[in-house]
Amino acid sequence: MIQNVLAAASFAAAVHATHRRKGAAQEPYINHPLEVAQILAEHGAPEPAILAALLHDTVEDSSDDPEPVTLEALSARFGAEVASIVAEVSDDKSLPKEMRKALQVKLAPKKSEGAKLVKLADKISNLRAIMIAPPASWDHARRVEYVGWAGLVAAGLRGANPSLEALFDTTYREAMAALARETA
Numbered sequence: 001m002i003q004n005v006l007a008a009a010s011f012a013a014a015v016h017a018t019h020r021r022k023g024a025a026q027e028p029y030i031n032h033p034l035e036v037a038q039i040l041a042e043h044g045a046p047e048p049a050i051l052a053a054l055l056h057d058t059v060e061d062s063s064d065d066p067e068p069v070t071l072e073a074l075s076a077r078f079g080a081e082v083a084s085i086v087a088e089v090s091d092d093k094s095l096p097k098e099m100r101k102a103l104q105v106k107l108a109p110k111k112s113e114g115a116k117l118v119k120l121a122d123k124i125s126n127l128r129a130i131m132i133a134p135p136a137s138w139d140h141a142r143r144v145e146y147v148g149w150a151g152l153v154a155a156g157l158r159g160a161n162p163s164l165e166a167l168f169d170t171t172y173r174e175a176m177a178a179l180a181r182e183t184a
Contacts, residue, residue, distance in 0.1 A: 001047050004047065004051060004078070005037070005047075005050060005051065005054070007077075007078075008037075008050075008051045008054040008055055008078060008082075009030075009033075009034065009037070009054050011054075011055065011058070011077070011078075012030060012033050012054045012055055012057075012058055013030045015058045015061065015062050015065075015069055016028070016029040016030045016033070016057070016058075016061060017030075019061060021129065021133070022135035022137075022138075023129055023132070023133030023134060023135055023136075024133050024134070024135075024136050025132075025133040027133070029057075029061070032057070032125055032129070033053060033054045033055070033056060033057060034054070035125045035128075036053040036054075036056065036118065036121045036122050036124075036125050037050050037051075037053040037054045037121075039053075039121040039124055039125065039164070039167070040053050040117055040118070040121050040164075043117075043121075043161055043163050043164040043167070044161070044163070045114075045117050045121075045161070045164075046114065048079065048081040048082050048085060048114055049085060049113075049114040049117045049118055051078055051079075051082045052082050052085035052086050052089070052114060052115075052118050053117075053118050053121060053122075055074060055078065055082065055086050056085075056086055056089050056090070056118055056122065057090075058074070058086070059071060059074070059086060059087075059090050060090050060091060060093060063093060071083045071086065071087050074086055081114070084112070084114075085112065085114040085115050085118055088111050088112060088114075088115035088119075089111075089115050089118050089119050089122065091103075091104070101149060104119075104153050105149070105152045105153050105156060106156075107156075108153050108154075108155070108156025108157050109156040109157075111157070113160045116157040116159070116160040116161075117160050117161055117164060119153065119157055120154060120157045120160070120161070120164050120165065120168055121164065123150045123153060123154055123168060124164075124167055124168050124171050126146075126150065127147060127150055127168075127171045127172060127174075127175045128171060130143050130146060130147065130175060131174065131175050131178050140179065140182055140183065143179060144179050147172065147175045147176060147179065150172070151172055154168050154172070
């Protein structure tokens with residue numbers, strides 16, 4: 001397992017080498033998939049979900065690269081199950097943002113167990129980032145909207161891992177409380 005995890009982490013790091021998070025700290029983007037994978041590992045997720053967590057943004061984030069990452073390439077290198085999970089959690093960037101967000105809510109209950117795990121851990125990581133270092137361009141209302149939307153997506157992801165769901169619930173409450181304190 002460790003060899004596969006390190007191979008996926010190395011692959012993701014190469015894809016995200018020049019990418020930065022949107023937050024004020026502009027941390028290296030690779031920190032995000034590493035955190036998502038760590039959350040899953042801490043909650044007993046199976047190896048394919050952990051590998052998919054490391055790779056979950058590689059297809060979306062490489063679309064403008066000279067050699068974009070494809071699901072076929074991920075399947076050949078990391079297996080069909082991993083590529084399938086990545087496909088399920090990836091957005092179709094050709095669609096408008098609001099449509100992509102609506103589809104995440106609508107399709108969440110229909111996802112495989114592995115995709116539910118990755119998507120839930122991804123939302124946990126994103127909520128943490130919003131609390132610690134939100135994008136500079138996101139005002140209070142935009143952050144509140146994101147947290148609320150993440151809650152809608154997470155509602156459809158229930159049933160795959162109770163301890164991961166409990167962590168989401170705690171993180172969600174902390175994010176909402178932090179946002180409420182900003183207006184007090």
